[in-house]
Amino acid sequence: MDDIAMRAPLAVDGLSYAYGRKRALDHVSFSLAPARVTALLGPNGAGKTTLFSLVTGLFDSRTGRIRIAGHDLRRERSRALSDLGIVFQAQTLDLDLTVERNLRYFAALRGLSEREARKRIAALLEQVGLTEQRRHKVRSLSGGQRRRVEVARALLDRPGLLLLDEPSTGLDIATRRWLVDEVHRLAHEDGIAVLWATHLVDEVRAHDDLIVLEKGKVVARGEVERVVHDTRANDLNEAFTRLTSARAEEHL
Template sequence: MAVPAEVPVLEVEGLSHRFGERKALDGVSFAIPAGRFVALLGLNGAGKTTLFSLITRLYNNQTGGIRVFGVDMRRHPARALARIGVVFQQPTLDPDLTVLQNLRYHGGLHGLSSKRITESTREELTRIGLADRADERVRSLSGGQRRRVEIARALLHRPDLLLLDEPTVGLDIELRRQVLDHVHALCRERGLAVLWATHLIDEAWADDGVVVLHRGRVLAAGPVAELRAEADGVSLGEAFGRLTAAAAPRGGAP
């Protein structure tokens, strides 16, 4: 379905969330347009996983709003979630099933027809270069190959928004690069919008968007180049360091 360019694929507005007395998110707001790779940068404990849990309805948002193509997540969760694909931080493939069985099972959960599952599975496995290993058990694949299969699985129902929560954890430098290259190619070739949560500064490329999340609050949101320019042209890592240092509690407590 075509979406007007002015309608964000994902819009988060004034989102806050508590676990008892602890505020995990505090007035988080940002938007992602179609075809944009946005890195959600934050240290461990920044609130990235809580944010993903709210967007995917693992938690109900307590205040604020989440809209996917203008569809309110709380009022119409099925319509909104149908447009989203998700790769969680922890691996979720069944290692004792084959690659094909994992994908077919996921397609069935989404209510896809057998014909569509077959077509989408063939297309996605060819895209990630693993069509010849469709009948092998997942446990025989490398860590990078498993991540690519998880991305292929998340794309079976042809979503317009892909969420990835720390997807390169445990991968070496070369495998991280391969996964990043693959997801950026999806943005270019399909117009897919991506929210990529990470604590690794180098996973945000120069022409990406970035949302800096720290202690549950958004400190900056926009193009990487803009964030660097506002910090006098320093590297993204230095700009990130300045922002988080300025937001630290008085007294220097971490």
């Protein structure tokens, strides 16, 4: 791993993982740049969620290395995870607490002072358009509103790296559009490195960075326009189909 990769918001080197005899990831390597959205594109079962489970420390692998903001996840777990914000595919809010209480609880876990937490929560709720719902129980919110709370929670302690695992699942069109726009704004204006796992090509913009994962292997990597060009495709949808179909045919 070179010096640039070691200082990257996220650097993954030679990472493998298996469930018994089934290999979910096979020597995956990449690094992210700050202030960029990187789409982790792959069909269901490609290994995206396994990769996220390893990067967030939920799983561990002795094969390969993960560094977050220069800190080795295995050796400096607390320091590495302190720079990480995440929005999981599955909902993880306490439904019986209010929006504000959910955020206050998380802020305490992350070590924010009461004064700083109050300031950040107010700013983030305004940012995601939920100031008026701050005292509502999460159970009363729509699915889109709950996702907005989770985005606010992920940003509470100003992470340098934001992970989103299929975050638009089940969202209405308007909230999905808001999420895509907001995440790109966060990257470009706040300098956050974003890794967005999805299987939906319409969530990816032309100037995003791209990692295509298929059957646990990285089959393409680079700026979206470059990947499309290199696969001699007309658009990302066609490029994605060619890349994943080619891998599928290799396993027939």
